[in-house]
Amino acid sequence: MSKFDEIRSFYDHEVNEALQNIARHPMMKALMQFTFPDSDEDFWLDKFKSIHSISDFQHQCISQTIRQILKQSSEGxxxxxxxxxxxxxxxxxxxxxxxxxxxxxxxxxxxxxxxxxxxxxxxxxxxxxxxxxxxxxxxxxxxxxxxxxxxxxxxxxxxxxxxxxxxxxxxxxxxxxxxxxxxxxxxxxxxxxxxxxxxxxxxxxxxxxxxxxxxxxxxxxxxxxxxxxxDALKMPQVMAKSKNEVYIKDxxxxxxxxxxxxxxxxxxxxxxxxxxxxxxxxxxxxxxxxxxxxxxxxxxxxxxxxxxNYKLWPTNYIAFDLLNESNQYSEFYTEEEKQLFERRLEMRIDSSETVLKESFLAMYANPVVNKYKKRDEEK
Incomplete structure (x- = not known):
C-alpha cells in the first residue's frame, strides 16, 4: 500500500472499473445528459467501455462537459x-x-x-x-x-x-x-x-x-x-466574519x-x-x-x-463606484452595464441591509482597490 493511497487520484488501470461502478448512478446520468444533450444513454455507456485512463475520460467526456458549461452559462x-x-x-x-x-x-x-x-x-x-x-x-x-x-x-x-x-x-x-x-x-x-x-x-x-x-x-x-x-452564497460567511461569529455550514x-x-x-x-x-x-x-x-x-x-494580471471587468469598476458613491471609473462601463449589475444586486441580496450590500459590492470592488494600490506603490 502506497503512503499516497488515501489522497491520490486513480491510477489508469483503476479507471475503467471505477467508471463502470458509477456509470448508472443518477448523478452520472444527469451529468452525461447535460454533456451530450442530443444522445441517449447507450451512447455514453458504450463510450465508457473504451475509457481506460484519466486522460481518456477527460478528453472524451469532461472536456465536453466544461464546453457545455461555458456555452450555457457564460459569454466566453x-x-x-x-x-x-x-x-x-x-x-x-x-x-x-x-x-x-x-x-x-x-x-x-x-x-x-x-x-x-x-x-x-x-x-x-x-x-x-x-x-x-x-x-x-x-x-x-x-x-x-x-x-x-x-x-x-x-x-x-x-x-x-x-x-x-x-x-x-x-x-x-x-x-x-x-x-x-x-x-x-x-x-x-x-x-x-x-x-x-x-x-x-x-x-x-x-x-x-x-x-x-x-x-x-x-x-x-x-x-x-x-x-x-x-456571490450571494458567499455572503452569510462574510457577514459572520464581520460580526466575529463562527460560521457553520448547512x-x-x-x-x-x-x-x-x-x-x-x-x-x-x-x-x-x-x-x-x-x-x-x-x-x-x-x-x-x-x-x-x-x-x-x-x-x-x-x-x-x-x-x-487579474482582469478587471465592468462589474468590478461598477461595484467600486457604487460602494464609494463615485464616478471615478465610469469610463470603464456603460450605463446599461451599471443598470444590469444593480438589478443583479437587488435580485441576489436584500440591499436594504447596509452591511450586506457593502460586503457584496466589496467582493467585486476589492480587485480594483488591490490592483491600483499595487500600481501606486510601484510609482
Whole structure:
C-alpha cells in the first residue's frame, strides 16, 4: 500500500472499473445528459467501455462537459500568458480561488486545447463526502486535501501531500493546480497563505528553500469571472466574519455551491498564466537567508502577479463606484452595464441591509482597490 493511497487520484488501470461502478448512478446520468444533450444513454455507456485512463475520460467526456458549461452559462473564455509555457514541462499553478469546481476545470480545458500538460488538482475532502463525488473527483485527477484533522495529524497529512505534489511534478512530469489559500476567496482579496507554501516546502529535504521552489516551476494563475455565480452564497460567511461569529455550514451547502458555480451565469471569464517564478526567487535568496522571510517574500511575489494580471471587468469598476458613491471609473462601463449589475444586486441580496450590500459590492470592488494600490506603490 502506497503512503499516497488515501489522497491520490486513480491510477489508469483503476479507471475503467471505477467508471463502470458509477456509470448508472443518477448523478452520472444527469451529468452525461447535460454533456451530450442530443444522445441517449447507450451512447455514453458504450463510450465508457473504451475509457481506460484519466486522460481518456477527460478528453472524451469532461472536456465536453466544461464546453457545455461555458456555452450555457457564460459569454466566453479568454486567456493570456499560456503561450510562454513549454508543452513538455510540468508546472505548479498557484491560483486565486473563486469557484470550487470551475477554477481547475477551466484551467485544464485551456491546457488541453493548447497542448500543455494538464494538472492534478487539490480538492478538500470535505467537498467529496458523497461516494459518487469522491469517485468522480479521482477520475478527474483530483487529490485530496484532508480537513478537520488534529494538529499532529495535520502535520503528517501536509508532509504526505507535499511529497505527493513533488512526485507528481518531478517523477511523473505532471502539472499541479493548488489554490493560494485554504477555501475560496469570499471578499475579493486574493492573498497567498504562508501555510500553503510551508506545506510545499516540507518536501525540500536537503535543498535550499529557494532552489526547491525554483524546481517547482511556479506559475501564478489569475482567474477572473465577470459575474461570480456564487456571490450571494458567499455572503452569510462574510457577514459572520464581520460580526466575529463562527460560521457553520448547512449539510448540503457545498453541493449547492458546486451546482450554482457550474450552472450560474458567469458572463465573461479570463485566465492569465503569469511568468514562471525564477529570477524573482534568486533575488529573494540575495535579500535574506531567513526561511520565514523567504516564504513571506515568495507569497508576496505570487500575490503581486495574481493581482496585476487579474482582469478587471465592468462589474468590478461598477461595484467600486457604487460602494464609494463615485464616478471615478465610469469610463470603464456603460450605463446599461451599471443598470444590469444593480438589478443583479437587488435580485441576489436584500440591499436594504447596509452591511450586506457593502460586503457584496466589496467582493467585486476589492480587485480594483488591490490592483491600483499595487500600481501606486510601484510609482
Amino acid at each position: 473564455l479568454t486567456t493570456s500568458g499560456f503561450e510562454n509555457l513549454d508543452k513538455n514541462t510540468a508546472y505548479l499553478f498557484v491560483s486565486n480561488h473563486r469557484d470550487i469546481v470551475l477554477d481547475t476545470s477551466l484551467l485544464n480545458l485551456v491546457l488541453l486545447d493548447k497542448g500543455l500538460i494538464m494538472t492534478a488538482s487539490a480538492i478538500g475532502d470535505n467537498l467529496v463526502q458523497k461516494n459518487f463525488l469522491h469517485v468522480l473527483a479521482k477520475l478527474n485527477r483530483n487529490f485530496l486535501v484532508q480537513r478537520g484533522l488534529s494538529i499532529r495529524e495535520q502535520l503528517n497529512s501536509s508532509k504526505i501531500m507535499s511529497e505527493y505534489i513533488n512526485d507528481l511534478l518531478h517523477k511523473e512530469n505532471r502539472s499541479v493546480w493548488i489554490a493560494q489559500r485554504e477555501g475560496r476567496t469570499k471578499d475579493g482579496n486574493d492573498a497567498t497563505q504562508q501555510g500553503v507554501l510551508k506545506m510545499l516546502a516540507m518536501a525540500s529535504e536537503n535543498h535550499s528553500l529557494i532552489d526547491f521552489f525554483n524546481s517547482l516551476k511556479i506559475v501564478p494563475l489569475s482567474i477572473s469571472y465577470e459575474y461570480d455565480p456564487t 449539510e448540503n451547502e457545498d453541493f449547492k455551491t458546486i451546482l450554482s458555480g457550474v450552472l450560474g451565469q458567469k458572463k465573461r471569464i479570463h485566465l492569465h498564466a503569469g511568468k514562471v517564478l525564477e529570477h524573482e526567487l534568486d533575488e529573494v535568496a540575495l535579500t535574506t537567508d531567513n526561511k520565514n522571510k523567504q516564504l513571506q517574500a515568495i507569497a508576496q511575489i505570487i500575490d503581486d502577479s495574481i493581482i496585476e
